[in-house]
Amino acid sequence: MQKTLLVFASIFLLCGSNAKCEITHQCGVGKHYVKSHFRKAYTRSDGVHFKATTVKEHCADNPKNYDFWNPKLKNGRPDGWARKTEKSKHWSTEEREKTLEALSKMPPALMSAKLREIDRMIRSQDFPNPASSDNGDIVLYDTAFEKDKSLTQILSHELAHQYYKNLSGKDFESYRKAADWFNISNLGTKPVYRTAGRMFVAKDGVNSIEEDFANNIEYFLNQPKELKKSTPKVYDWISNHFGDKFKLGAGGAHVR
């Protein structure tokens, strides 16, 4: 009797008032609790298709780098988020599981220590944009979870924005040269450039070096042949900069 009381007391001390914690605790090391939820049909990042079903509560194996990514998924609004009209919402279990699965595929180089949080919001000011980045924060909107969207592709793009914001001066300069960006003016609200007639894998790349960089990293990881064909100099820059292990599913724990 005394023993049982001690166990309950220790669970209460460890978990506070969080009732779910007791079950989470029982999942053991390397696993996490997934509560019962309805999961829509989807295709996982490795191409495996899953039918729509009700998933019963269970303990799931932690995806790669779960301990790094899981605390980043927050319910709330990033501090100082500039887009005032965008409303936040809570992560559903289904979205959380899918996002953690996609994040587990990211190469370690994109695990930035300066990334504070990944939040959920309903609708982008630029609907149907699926995601946005600020300095240290990422937001995923409802459209990121639509059937035809690849979370892996969306997240590699947003994590590339975070990587860009922390490039060293030398790396920024060498990328600018490799990608043929010729500055003209930074004096207005929008920088003026010329890009020496080069091609872009995604048309909004022409808007800024940063958007171009994020698109190129996204394509390098998800559709490398297209990037190599359209902008071989940029493909080579990414290969040289990140090395052989820069690919999806490369795993490993490394935080920049």
Added chain:
Amino acid sequence: MFAKNIPFLTLLIMLCPSCSSLSAKNHVSSYPLSLVETIKPGTTTKEEVIATLKKPDQIIPLTGKELVHGNEAWLYLNDEKDSTRASIIFDKKSIVSEVNWFPESQDEESDLQRLLSHYSPAKFVKSTIPWTTQHSSPSEHVYSNETLGIKIVSMPNNDFVESIGFEKPKSH
């Protein structure tokens, strides 16, 4: 004759790598800031720009929304011709409207703190560039002094200076 010169040529080749690295170390890029900032928006003419910087590598006509900057941009490229070193923008009367200078990492002005101390005791107001693209807020920080007509754009997390721009100072 040729055989006689072989030891000399060998010595020259042996010394050459150190010569080239020495010259690279002491290399001063074309169009330093001290030269470019002698061009004054609102007064300097095309002829005076040519007298100071010589002819540009590229002449770019500005169009659409770019016309707020001026009508024509003259680009001066770095030695490798793979990056803009300076751009001089002219208004329709062929008077300079803007001067932009883009440091490279070996320039000491690429460090924000050094650059700000270069203009000391002038005070700069810090701001960020408004969010203009769909996916991401611009990373850069902006340091402006309207009295001097100077705007410095730097990266947020390492103080690397992307550009220094000069326009006609605003009269108060």
